Amino acid sequence: MEQALMEQNNPAPAVRMLPTYVGSTPHGTEQGDFLVLELGATGASLRVLWVTLTGTEEHRVEPRSQEFVIPQEVVLGSGQQLFDFAACCLSEFLDAHPVGNQDLKLGFSFSFPCHQTGLDKSTLISWTKGFKCSGVEGHDVVQLLRDAIQRQGTYNIDVVAVVNDTVGTMMGCELGAGPCEVGLIVDTGTNACYMEEARHVAALDEDRGRTCVSIEWGSFNDDGALGPVMTIFDHALDYESLNPGAQRFEKMIGGLYLGELVRLVLAHLAQHGVLFGGCTSPALLSRGSILLEHVVEMEDPFTGAAHVHAVLQDLDLSPQASDAELVQHVCAAVCTRAAQLCAAALAAVLSRLQHSREQQTLQVAVATGGQVFEVHPRFRSILKEMVMLLVPECDVSFIPAVDGGGQGVAMVTAVAARLAAHRHLLEETLAPFQLNCQQLIVVQAQMREAMIRGLQGEASSLRMLPTYVRATPDGSERGDFLALDLGGTNFRVLLVRVAKGSVQITNQVYSIPECVAQGSGQELFDHIVDCIVDFQQRQGLSGQSLPLGFTFSFPCKQLGLDQGILLNWTKGFNASGCEGQDVVCLLREAIGRRQAVELNVVAIVNDTVGTMMSCGYDDPHCEMGLIVGTGTNACYMEELRNVASVAGDSGYMCINMEWGAFGDDGSLSMLSTCFDASVDQASINPGKQRFEKMISGMYLGEIVRHILLHLTSLGVLFQGQQTQCLQTRDIFKTKFLSEIESDSLALRQVRAILEDLGLTLTSDDALMVLEVCQAVSRRAAQLCGAGVAAVVEKIRENRGLEELTVSVGVDGTLYKLHPHFSSLVSATVRKLAPHCTVTFLQSEDGSGKGAALVTAVACRLAQTTRV
Numbered sequence: 099m100e101q102a103l104m105e106q107n108n109p110a111p112a113v114r115m116l117p118t119y120v121g122s123t124p125h126g127t128e129q130g131d132f133l134v135l136e137l138g139a140t141g142a143s144l145r146v147l148w149v150t151l152t153g154t155e156e157h158r159v160e161p162r163s164q165e166f167v168i169p170q171e172v173v174l175g176s177g178q179q180l181f182d183f184a185a186c187c188l189s190e191f192l193d194a195h196p197v198g199n200q201d202l203k204l205g206f207s208f209s210f211p212c213h214q215t216g217l218d219k220s221t222l223i224s225w226t227k228g229f230k231c232s233g234v235e236g237h238d239v240v241q242l243l244r245d246a247i248q249r250q251g252t253y254n255i256d257v258v259a260v261v262n263d264t265v266g267t268m269m270g271c272e273l274g275a276g277p278c279e280v281g282l283i284v285d286t287g288t289n290a291c292y293m294e295e296a297r298h299v300a301a302l303d304e305d306r307g308r309t310c311v312s313i314e315w316g317s318f319n320d321d322g323a324l325g326p327v328m329t330i331f332d333h334a335l336d337y338e339s340l341n342p343g344a345q346r347f348e349k350m351i352g353g354l355y356l357g358e359l360v361r362l363v364l365a366h367l368a369q370h371g372v373l374f375g376g377c378t379s380p381a382l383l384s385r386g387s388i389l390l391e392h393v394v395e396m397e398d399p400f401t402g403a404a405h406v407h408a409v410l411q412d413l414d415l416s417p418q419a420s421d422a423e424l425v426q427h428v429c430a431a432v433c434t435r436a437a438q439l440c441a442a443a444l445a446a447v448l449s450r451l452q453h454s455r456e457q458q459t460l461q462v463a464v465a466t467g468g469q470v471f472e473v474h475p476r477f478r479s480i481l482k483e484m485v486m487l488l489v490p491e492c493d494v495s496f497i498p499a500v501d502g503g504g505q506g507v508a509m510v511t512a513v514a515a516r517l518a519a520h521r522h523l524l525e526e527t528l529a530p531f532q533l534n535c536q537q538l539i540v541v542q543a544q545m546r547e548a549m550i551r552g553l554q555g556e557a558s559s560l561r562m563l564p565t566y567v568r569a570t571p572d573g574s575e576r577g578d579f580l581a582l583d584l585g586g587t588n589f590r591v592l593l594v595r596v597a598k599g600s601v602q603i604t605n606q607v608y609s610i611p612e613c614v615a616q617g618s619g620q621e622l623f624d625h626i627v628d629c630i631v632d633f634q635q636r637q638g639l640s641g642q643s644l645p646l647g648f649t650f651s652f653p654c655k656q657l658g659l660d661q662g663i664l665l666n667w668t669k670g671f672n673a674s675g676c677e678g679q680d681v682v683c684l685l686r687e688a689i690g691r692r693q694a695v696e697l698n699v700v701a702i703v704n705d706t707v708g709t710m711m712s713c714g715y716d717d718p719h720c721e722m723g724l725i726v727g728t729g730t731n732a733c734y735m736e737e738l739r740n741v742a743s744v745a746g747d748s749g750y751m752c753i754n755m756e757w758g759a760f761g762d763d764g765s766l767s768m769l770s771t772c773f774d775a776s777v778d779q780a781s782i783n784p785g786k787q788r789f790e791k792m793i794s795g796m797y798l799g800e801i802v803r804h805i806l807l808h809l810t811s812l813g814v815l816f817q818g819q820q821t822q823c824l825q826t827r828d829i830f831k832t833k834f835l836s837e838i839e840s841d842s843l844a845l846r847q848v849r850a851i852l853e854d855l856g857l858t859l860t861s862d863d864a865l866m867v868l869e870v871c872q873a874v875s876r877r878a879a880q881l882c883g884a885g886v887a888a889v890v891e892k893i894r895e896n897r898g899l900e901e902l903t904v905s906v907g908v909d910g911t912l913y914k915l916h917p918h919f920s921s922l923v924s925a926t927v928r929k930l931a932p933h934c935t936v937t938f939l940q941s942e943d944g945s946g947k948g949a950a951l952v953t954a955v956a957c958r959l960a961q962t963t964r965v
C-alpha cells in the first residue's frame with residue numbers, strides 16, 4: 099500500500115491504491131433523486147436503481163430497482179455491445195418506472211480497476227472477474243456510457259459520477275456514532291477502499307484533506323508475495339481462469355472462485371481415493387460446476403448433509419456415508435481461509451489508518467457489502483474475530499451496506515452537488531475580502547489624501563501627530579536608561595545600556611490585568627510605578643534616578659518630547675480619567691504618590707517611533723516605523739515644512755500617523771463587510787479604529803469567528819450546528835490564524851485547534867476554516883501594504899526623487915508570527931509603489947530600546963545646549 103501511495107514503481111507495487119476523487123464522507127443530509135447503474139459487482143448482471151435521498155435517516159424511501167442478466171456473449175463481446183446493452187436497460191427501466199419530467203442525474207457504479215482523473219472521468223485499467231469486452235481497457239468508461247446513451251437516444255441522462263462498488267458501500271453506510279471511513283466488498287470479487295490523508299497520495303497534487311482510495315487489493319499477490327500460502331488448487335484455478343496471473347488474492351477470496359476452489363479440492367481428494375470411493379465424474383472435473391451457493395448450502399450446520407448429497411448427485415457422484423462430513427470440512431476450510439485472508443488485508447488498512455491519524459485506539463466503522471457477506475453464514479464472524487486478533491487496538495464496527503451500495507452511489511452524486519453548492523456559498527462569503535489591485539490603489543490614494551489633510555490640520559481620519567523626534571540616532575548616544583513599554587501584548591520595564599557600538603538590554607515583563615486596563619487611571623499608573631519599583635529592586639537600581647523613556651502605544655497629542663496628551667484609548671484599554679490628560683503628568687503623579695522613588699521622565703514615545711528609532715540605530719535608511727500587533731499604526735520622517743502645527747521650515751519631524759483610525763470618517767465603507775461591522779459593534783470603541791479593526795491581531799480572530807458563525811448558519815460548516823463555544827467572544831485567537839496557516843501540517847492543526855475549542859469537524863470543514871483564515875489575513879496584509887505604499891511614495895515625492903530606497907522598522911506579534919503576512923505586505927508594496935525599494939527590518943528588542951534612544955538623543959541635545 100505504502101509503495102503504491104508513494105508511486106514507487108520499482109518493484110511494481112502489488113496493489114494499485116487508486117484515488118477516487120471522493121473527498122468527504124456523507125453528512126446524511128444529502129437530498130434528491132438519482133439514477134444509479136451498477137455494473138460488475140455481483141456476477142454477470144447489471145442493476146438499475148432509482149434512489150431518493152430524503153436528507154434524514156428517519157424517512158427512508160426504498161429505492162426502485164431492476165436487475166438485468168447480461169448475456170454471456172455480451173460479457174465476452176465488444177465494449178460497444180456491453181454499453182449499448184446498459185443504455186438499453188436504462189431505457190427499459192425508465193419506461194417501466196416513469197419518473198416524470200426531471201433532470202436525470204446518474205451515478206455509475208463500475209466495479210473494475212480504473213484510473214480516475216475526476217469524479218466523472220475513469221479509464222478502465224483491466225477487466226477482472228470474468229468480464230472481457232474488447233475495446234474498453236484504456237478508455238474512459240463514463241464517455242463510453244454517455245456515447246451509448248446518446249446512441250440510444252430515448253432519455254437525456256447526465257452521468258455525474260463514477261464510483262467503485264467499495265466506495266458506494268462506504269458512502270451508503272448508515273451513519274453510526276462517527277463517519278464510516280472504510281468500505282469492504284466480498285462479492286464476485288473482493289476489494290476495499292478507505293479515507294487516506296491526501297498528502298500521502300503522490301498521484302494527487304493536494305496536500306490538504308482526505309481522499310478515498312480504492313486499494314484494488316484483488317491484485318495483491320500477483321507478484322507472488324503470498325507464495326507460501328498458495329496451494330496447488332490456487333495455482334490450478336488461476337491457470338484456468340480468464341486472466342491467469344492476475345487478481346491472485348481475489349481468487350482466494352471472491353465469491354466467483356470459492357466454489358471452484360472447493361471443486362478442485364474435491365476432485366483431487368477423489369482422485370487420491372479419499373472421497374467417493376476414488377471415483378470422479380465429468381461434471382466434477384468441469385470448470386464452474388460448483389458455485390458459491392452450493393458451498394453455502396453444504397456448509398449449513400443443520401441442513402448441510404442433505405445438501406451435500408443433492409449437490410454431489412447433481413454432479414453424478416455417489417457419495418458414501420463418510421463423504422458428507424469431509425466435503426463439509428473442505429467447504430469450511432476454503433471459506434475460513436478466505437475470511438481470514440480478507441481480515442489480514444483489512445487489518446493492514448486499519449493499522450495504517452491508526453498510525454497516520456496518530457491515535458492510540460482507532461474507532462472506525464467499516465461498511466461491508468457483497469453476496470459473500472449476505473449468503474455465507476460464518477464469513478462475517480470469522481472476519482471480525484480475526485480482525486480483533488490482528489489489530490486489538492482498533493475498535494471496529496462492521497456495518498452492512500444499504501441497497502447493495504446503490505444508496506452510496508447516489509450519495510456520491512449528491513455530495514458532489516452539495517460540495518459544489520457549499521463552495522459557491524463560501525466563495526460568495528469571502529469574495530468581499532478578495533481585494534483587487536484597483537481597490538488597493540484606491541485605498542492608497544485615500545490614505546495619501548488623508549495624510550495631507552491631517553498634516554495641514556484639516557478634517558481627516560488621520561491625525562498625523564508630531565512626535566518632536568527630529569532625527570534618527572547617529573550612533574553617538576551613550577548612557578544607561580530606563581524604559582517603559584505599555585500598550586502591546588506585554589507591559590515591560592527595561593534597563594537599556596547604550597555604549598560605543600553596543601546596546602545592552604535587560605527587561606522584565608509584567609502583566610496588566612484587564613480590570614486594571616479598564617479600571618481607573620490612578621490604579622493603572624500606580625500599578626505601573628509598582629512594577630518599576632519592583633524592577634529597580636531586582637536590578638539593584640533602587641535610589642538611582644536614571645533618565646526614563648516611556649513607550650506609550652496610544653494616540654497622544656505631543657507638545658514636546660516629554661508631554662503627551664492622551665487623545666483616546668484604543669485596543670483593549672479604557673482606564674478612566676486619562677483621556678485629555680498628559681500621560682507624563684499622570685506617571686509623575688503616581689511616582690509622587692509612591693514617595694520612595696525618584697524618576698526622571700524625559701520622553702514619551704509611540705511604539706511605532708520606538709521601533710523606527712530602534713531599527714534606525716543600525717540602519718540610517720530607516721525612516722518609517724510600522725506596528726502590526728494587537729493594534730496597527732505607522733510613523734515616518736516628514737519634512738517639517740509640511741507639518742502645519744509645528745513651527746519651522748527646515749529639517750524633519752517624525753509623524754505618528756495613528757493610521758488605525760483611517761476610515762473612521764466612513765471612507766473605508768466600500769471595503770467594510772458585515773463581519774467587520776459586527777466586530778466593530780461589539781468592541782469597546784464602536785465606529786473607531788476601523789482600519790485597525792480590519793488589520794490587527796486584536797480583531798482578525800473575531801472577524802474569522804463571525805464568518806464561521808455565518809457559514810454555519812448557512813449549513814456550509816459544522817453541518818449547520820451552532821455551538822456555544824463559537825458564540826463566545828474572543829475565543830478564536832489571532833494566533834490561531836498563524837498556526838492554522840502555517841505550512842503543510844495546516845489541516846491537522848486546524849482540526850486540533852478547533853477540536854480544542856470543542857468543535858467537531860470534517861476535513862472539508864477544516865479546509866474551509868483554513869480558507870476563511872487565509873482570506874482574512876490576506877486582506878489585512880494587503881491593506882497594510884497599501885498604507886505602507888502611500889507613506890513611502892509620499893517620502894519619495896517630498897524629496898523629488900525618481901527612485902527611493904528606504905527601510906521600515908517593523909514590530910508586532912501578527913507581523914512576526916504569521917507565516918505569510920510579511921511577504922504579502924512586501925508584495926503589495928512592490929506592486930503599489932514600484933519606484934520605491936523598501937526593506938523591512940524586524941525590530942528585535944521591541945520599542946523600549948527605541949524609547950531609550952529617543953531619551954538618549956534628548957539628553958545629548960540638552961547637554962549640547964547647556965554647553
Ligand code: BG6
Nearest residue numbers: 586587705727728910911944945
Ligand atoms: C513590541 C513593542 O515589540 O511590539 C511594543 O515593544 C508594541 O511597544 C508591540 O506595542 C506591538 O506588538 P504587540 O503584538 O505586542 O501588540
Ligand code: GLC
Nearest residue numbers: 209210211226287288289316
Ligand atoms: C474486483 C474489481 C474491483 C471491485 C471488486 C469487488 O476486484 O477489480 O474494482 O471493487 O472486484 O467487486
Ligand code: GLC
Nearest residue numbers: 651652653668725729731758
Ligand atoms: C493603536 C494605538 C497606536 C499604536 C498601535 C500599535 O493603534 O492607537 O498608538 O501605535 O495601536 O500598537
